[in-house]
Amino acid sequence: MTEQLRKRMARSAVIALAAGLGLAMTGGARADEDVWPSLQRDVFDSRPMTENEGIIQIDAPERAEDAAVVPITVRLSPSFKEPVKSMTLVIDKNPAPVAATFTFGPAAGTVGGERRMSTRVRVDSYSYVHAVVETADGKLHVAKKFVKASGGCSAPAPKDADAETAELGKTLVKSYAPAVDTTPLREGQIMIKHPNRSGMQIDMESRGYIPARFVKDIEVKSGDDLVFRAETGISIASNPNFRFTYANAGDKPLTVTAVDSDETKFSGQSAKEPVSQ
Amino acid sequence: MCTPAQLQVITRPGTEETQTVAGALKRSVSRRDLLVGSLAFSVAPALSHFSAHADAIMAFTEIAPGIFVHQGRFELQSPLNRGDMSNTSFVVGTDAVAVIDTLCSAKLGSELRAAIRAVTDKPVRYVINSHMHPDHVFGNVAFKNDDNVEFIGHHKLARGLSARADTYLAANKMMLGDDAFAGTEIVLPTRGVDDKVTIDLGGRQLTLEAQSVAHTDNDLIVSDSATGTLFLGDLLFSGHIPTLDGSLRGWLSLIDKLEHYKPTRVVPGHGPHAMQLPEAVGDEKRYWSTVATDVRRMIKEGKTMSEATKIAGQSERDHWKLFDQYHVRNVTAAFAELEWE
Numbered sequence: 001m002t003e004q005l006r007k008r009m010a011r012s013a014v015i016a017l018a019a020g021l022g023l024a025m026t027g028g029a030r031a032d033e034d035v036w037p038s039l040q041r042d043v044f045d046s047r048p049m050t051e052n053e054g055i056i057q058i059d060a061p062e063r064a065e066d067a068a069v070v071p072i073t074v075r076l077s078p079s080f081k082e083p084v085k086s087m088t089l090v091i092d093k094n095p096a097p098v099a100a101t102f103t104f105g106p107a108a109g110t111v112g113g114e115r116r117m118s119t120r121v122r123v124d125s126y127s128y129v130h131a132v133v134e135t136a137d138g139k140l141h142v143a144k145k146f147v148k149a150s151g152g153c154s155a156p157a158p159k160d161a162d163a164e165t166a167e168l169g170k171t172l173v174k175s176y177a178p179a180v181d182t183t184p185l186r187e188g189q190i191m192i193k194h195p196n197r198s199g200m201q202i203d204m205e206s207r208g209y210i211p212a213r214f215v216k217d218i219e220v221k222s223g224d225d226l227v228f229r230a231e232t233g234i235s236i237a238s239n240p241n242f243r244f245t246y247a248n249a250g251d252k253p254l255t256v257t258a259v260d261s262d263e264t265k266f267s268g269q270s271a272k273e274p275v276s277q
Numbered sequence: 278m279c280t281p282a283q284l285q286v287i288t289r290p291g292t293e294e295t296q297t298v299a300g301a302l303k304r305s306v307s308r309r310d311l312l313v314g315s316l317a318f319s320v321a322p323a324l325s326h327f328s329a330h331a332d333a334i335m336a337f338t339e340i341a342p343g344i345f346v347h348q349g350r351f352e353l354q355s356p357l358n359r360g361d362m363s364n365t366s367f368v369v370g371t372d373a374v375a376v377i378d379t380l381c382s383a384k385l386g387s388e389l390r391a392a393i394r395a396v397t398d399k400p401v402r403y404v405i406n407s408h409m410h411p412d413h414v415f416g417n418v419a420f421k422n423d424d425n426v427e428f429i430g431h432h433k434l435a436r437g438l439s440a441r442a443d444t445y446l447a448a449n450k451m452m453l454g455d456d457a458f459a460g461t462e463i464v465l466p467t468r469g470v471d472d473k474v475t476i477d478l479g480g481r482q483l484t485l486e487a488q489s490v491a492h493t494d495n496d497l498i499v500s501d502s503a504t505g506t507l508f509l510g511d512l513l514f515s516g517h518i519p520t521l522d523g524s525l526r527g528w529l530s531l532i533d534k535l536e537h538y539k540p541t542r543v544v545p546g547h548g549p550h551a552m553q554l555p556e557a558v559g560d561e562k563r564y565w566s567t568v569a570t571d572v573r574r575m576i577k578e579g580k581t582m583s584e585a586t587k588i589a590g591q592s593e594r595d596h597w598k599l600f601d602q603y604h605v606r607n608v609t610a611a612f613a614e615l616e617w618e
Binding site: 059061065066069071073118120151154155159160161162163170172176187191193201202210239241243275 | 433436437439440441442443444447448490493494521522523524527579581582583586603605606609610613616617
C-alpha cells in the first residue's frame with residue numbers, strides 16, 4: 001500500500017468500506033490496543049513529535065453523552081507564540097481516524113492570546129483523541145485526551161430526517177465582536193447544515209449502507225485573507241460546526257466556502273454587524 | 278431461567294395499591310376471575326413472599342374498564358431489571374385486543390403477552406408502537422406469530438428504526454446482558470399512520486394520530502373512545518427525566534396543544550399508570566422551557582455547547598430521576614437545534 005493511499009484511507013471510511021477493508025481497519029483496533037504508533041506512521045510519516053510540553057490542551061468530555069456529537073476544543077497556550085502551519089485532529093479508533101486537517105493562513109492570528117479551534121466529532125469506540133500541531137519551522141507537537149463514547153460513526157445523524165434534507169447546505173457564519181477592540185485575536189464560527197453521512201449508517205430496509213456524503217473541504221477567509229483551509233472527513237459530526245480564533249483586523253466579513261463529497265458547494269458570509277458577546 | 282409468567286398483578290380501577298396474584302395460570306383459577314378484586318386480595322397474602330422478587334413480576338393496573346397499564350421503573354436497562362423501565366398498556370374490546378408499546382426485549386414481550394392471556398382469550402390484533410425507541414418496540418417479536426396481527430406505527434417509524442437498528446440492538450444487548458436480551462429482534466410496523474387511523478376492537482375504537490416532530494420524528498398518540506383515555510407514549514414523562522430525540526421546539530408547541538385537551542386521563546410513556554391534564558404536562562413543560570431559555574441565552578452570549586452542558590437547566594436537577602444520565606445529552610441536542618435559530 002502506498003503512503004498516499006494509507007493517508008487517504010485514514011481520512012475516508014468510504015474507501016475502506018468500498019474496498020471491503022472496513023473491518024481490516026477497525027477490526028485491528030481492540031479496546032486495549034494502542035493504534036497511535038501505526039497512525040503516526042501512516043498519517044505523519046513517522047516524523048518525530050514532542051508531547052506534554054504544556055502548549056496544547058484538548059478539552060473533551062471524559063464520557064461523551066452523545067457519541068455522535070462530541071464537542072472538542074484544542075487550545076494553544078497564550079505563552080506559546082510560534083506561528084502554526086497546520087493542526088490535525090485524530091480520533092485514533094475511528095474507522096476514519098483523521099477527523100480534520102486545518103492549514104492556517106495569514107489571517108489565523110499568532111500572538112496575543114490563546115488560539116483555539118472547537119468542533120464536534122463522532123467517536124466510534126473508547127479512544128484517544130490526538131491533536132498534532134505543526135509549527136512554521138516544521139516541528140510537530142502533540143497532545144492527547146481519552147474519550148469514552150461508542151457508536152458515534154454508525155449512529156444515525158438526523159433526529160428529524162425530513163428537515164435535514166430540506167435544509168441541506170444552509171450555512172451560518174458568525175463573527176463575534178471582541179471584548180476589547182484592540183485585542184489581537186477574535187472569534188468566528190461557521191456552521192453548515194449537512195448530514196455528513198459516514199457510509200457506516202445502515203438502512204435496514206435495503207439491507208445496505210447509506211452512501212457516505214460528507215463535507216470534505218472548507219475554506220474560511222477574513223476579508224481576502226485566508227484564516228484556514230480544512231480537509232474534513234466522516235469523523236466530523238453532522239452539521240459541521242467550527243469555532244475558532246483568528247486575527248482581529250476590524251470588522252471584515254468572514255466568509256466560508258465548502259464542498260462536499262458529491263462536489264456540491266456551499267458558502268456563507270458573516271453579518272455586517274458582529275455578534276456581541 | 279425465564280421469569281415465571283404465571284405471576285400477574287391486576288387491580289381494580291380506583292385502587293391505588295397493586296395486588297400481587299400468583300397462579301394466574303393455575304387451572305383452579307380462571308383467567309377472568311383474576312379481575313375480581315376480592316379473589317385477587319384473598320390469593321395475594323398466601324403468596325406475598327413473591328413480592329420480594331418484584332423484578333420477576335409483571336404488574337398491571339386496570340386504570341379504566343378494559344385498559345391495563347404496567348409501569349416501568351425509573352432506571353436504565355440492566356441485567357437486574359431486565360429492561361423493565363417503560364410503560365406498556367393493553368386495551369381489551371369485545372372482539373380483539375390492542376397492545377400499546379412492547380417493552381425492550383423478547384422476554385418482556387412474552388411476559389406482556391402472557392399477562393394479556395391471563396385476562397382475556399380475545400386475539401391480539403394490533404400491536405401499536407408509540408415511537409421507535411427500543412424500550413417501546415423490542416418486545417414486538419413476542420406477537421409475531423399471532424394470527425392476523427398488525428403492527429402499527431407512525432409512517433416514519435420504520436425509517437427511523439431501520440436507520441438505528443444496529444445501534445439499538447447492540448446497545449440493548451450490552452445493557453441487558455445476553456440472557457435478558459435473548460430472542461430479541463426488530464419487528465417493524467406492517468402499517469404506517471400518515472395522519473389518523475381508527476381501529477375497532479369491538480365496543481370501542483382506538484384512534485391513532487401521527488404527530489409532528491417532538492420526542493422523536495415518529496410519535497403517535499392513541500385515544501380510546503370508550504373511556505376517553507389518551508396514551509401519550511414518550512410525549513409525556515413524569516418523574517423520569519424527559520429525553521429529546523426529535524425537536525425541542527416541536528415538543529414545546531405540542532405541550533401547548535395538549536394543555537387544551539380534555540381526556541378523562543392520560544397514560545405516560547414513563548411515569549405513573551394514569552394522570553390528569555393539564556397538570557400531567559406541567560413538570561415536563563417547565564423542564565423544557567427552562568432548558569430552552571437557558572440554552573438560548575447562552576447561545577446569545579456566545580457560549581459554547583460544552584459550556585451550556587455544564588450550566589443550562591441545572592436548576593431542574595432535583596426534580597427528576599435519572600437527571601445525571603440524560604440531562605447533558607438533552608442540552609447537547611437542544612443546543613444543536615436552537616443554535617440555528
